[in-house]
Each structure stands twice: as structure tokens, then as C-alpha cells.
Amino acid sequence: MEFISIAVELVVGYFALLILTKILGKTQITQISAFDFISALILGELVGNSLYDKDISVWPILAAIFIWGSLIFTTEYFTQKSRRFRHIMEGTPAIVINKGKIDFQQLKKNHLDLNQLQHLLRAKDIFSVRECEYALLESNGTLSVLKKPMYENVQRADLNIQPVHISLPLSLVVDGEIVYDNLKIVHQKEDWLMSELNKQGFQSAKDVLYAEWKEGESLLIQGY
Incomplete structure (x- = not known):
């Protein structure tokens, strides 16, 4: 009992x-x-x-x-x-790096040492403090950073490259099971999906580990 x-x-x-x-x-x-x-x-x-x-x-x-x-x-x-x-109750973000300089008082106030700060910076792909202009320690313990202009990633707008259409990839088969909700989103039926699977040598959805749809591209299908 x-x-x-x-x-x-x-x-x-x-x-x-x-x-x-x-x-x-x-x-x-x-x-x-x-x-x-x-x-x-x-x-x-x-x-x-x-x-x-x-x-x-x-x-x-x-x-x-x-x-x-x-x-x-x-x-x-x-x-x-x-x-x-x-x-x-939730606290407010603290600026631990201000205009490229580490604010020791904010580190001390938030009980954050330099090794921890370096670890958080590396998680943001910043391996040198000199690359960071601003860093904010959020109330949940994560770090939000703003790199110095010369270290920022190049954007399409900077090179005048025309933007491309973005579509959300959707899983149509997962672990041998058809995801019917996603099939409806792509406006297709099960017959279409089976036809696409057959084209790549799969007789049943149960033989498929993962199948992914992306607009304008053929299905990505992987068997077990």
C-alpha cells in the first residue's frame, strides 16, 4: 500500500x-x-x-x-x-562593460568575477574584452552584448545585397510518424507525402527517421 x-x-x-x-x-x-x-x-x-x-x-x-x-x-x-x-522582485540589468571598459563596481555588486565575465563573453563569441562596447548582465544571469563597430558581423545591408525570401522548415515525418499538423501548414496531403517518399526509395513513413520540408527545395529525407 x-x-x-x-x-x-x-x-x-x-x-x-x-x-x-x-x-x-x-x-x-x-x-x-x-x-x-x-x-x-x-x-x-x-x-x-x-x-x-x-x-x-x-x-x-x-x-x-x-x-x-x-x-x-x-x-x-x-x-x-x-x-x-x-x-x-526581478531586478534590473547591470551594465558591466560600458564603452569598452569593465565596470568593476557593477561586477562586485552582482558578485561576478572576471573569469565568469570572460566565460559569458565567450558564449557570445567574444574572446577579447576589446571587442565589446557594451555588456549588460540581465536579471536572469545571461549576458547581452553589443560589439564595437569594427568587430560586428557584416550585414546584407552593408553590402547592398538584396534580401532573400525566408521560409520556415517544417518536420513532416518524425520517428516514422507523419506530422499531420505540419502537412496542413504546407497545404499538402498524405498522398503527396507518400509520393515524395517513394521517389527517394521509401515505401512507408515508418521507414523514415526524419523528413523535412522547405519551400522551394526537395524534401530532406533520412531513413533509420
Whole structure:
């Protein structure tokens, strides 16, 4: 019975957290701030600690998740409405490199050492500080940079090259399964797809590991 109880609590906690994440939005995952990090830890602890506590049933878990989720939702609401409250809860970007010079006071204030700064710069393809004009440490810990003009990548506009049409590649077959939603987007039917697969020697979609469509080009098809 103990294993059954743990299994039930795990399943309920899993779906409750999944639903809560969907309600709160993608920022809980992608653009995590200090507040979001604490929220994620506590939500995990609410479920984790309850698994091995025999005195706690499923309903207190759901109640705790609901209450904490309501607090997060309320906080997110006020951060959207109030700039001052947003500053307190989420912080603001810090300029750690200003006009090509490292701002040591900002590094110290944000507990960032030079080795960490160099690591963040390299992640932005900057291997020398002299290439960077501005660098902002975002509230989620990432670094946004603006290179000096002489080190910037050349743009098409700089060379007066006419822009080309851009289309979004779409997966039509993944792991032997046809992605019908994408097939509708490209305004094609299954018969057309099978015909294209047959042209490249595939008798069935189940023989295809991956097939990708791109406007103006033939299908990219790879078997297992």
C-alpha cells in the first residue's frame, strides 16, 4: 500500500505541477529569475517532502501547490503592473562593460568575477574584452552584448545585397510518424507525402527517421 500511495502522490503532483507551469507561462522555465528559481525549488519540495510523510495525503499536496501557485500568479501580476515592484522582485540589468571598459563596481555588486565575465563573453563569441562596447548582465544571469563597430558581423545591408525570401522548415515525418499538423501548414496531403517518399526509395513513413520540408527545395529525407 505504501508504494501505491507514493505512486498516486507522484502522479498527482506531476500533473498538478505541469498544469501550474502551463498556467504561469513559459517564463518559469526559460527566463528564470531569482524569484522564479525559489518558486521552482519550493514547488518541488512540496511534492518531494510529502512523498515520504505518511500523515500527508493527496489533498494537502494539491492545496499547498494551489496556494503557492496563487502567490506566484499574484506576484507575476503585480510585476507586470508596477515597474517599481518589478524592480524589487526581478531586478534590473547591470551594465558591466560600458564603452569598452569593465565596470568593476557593477561586477562586485552582482558578485561576478572576471573569469565568469570572460566565460559569458565567450558564449557570445567574444574572446577579447576589446571587442565589446557594451555588456549588460540581465536579471536572469545571461549576458547581452553589443560589439564595437569594427568587430560586428557584416550585414546584407552593408553590402547592398538584396534580401532573400525566408521560409520556415517544417518536420513532416518524425520517428516514422507523419506530422499531420505540419502537412496542413504546407497545404499538402498524405498522398503527396507518400509520393515524395517513394521517389527517394521509401515505401512507408515508418521507414523514415526524419523528413523535412522547405519551400522551394526537395524534401530532406533520412531513413533509420
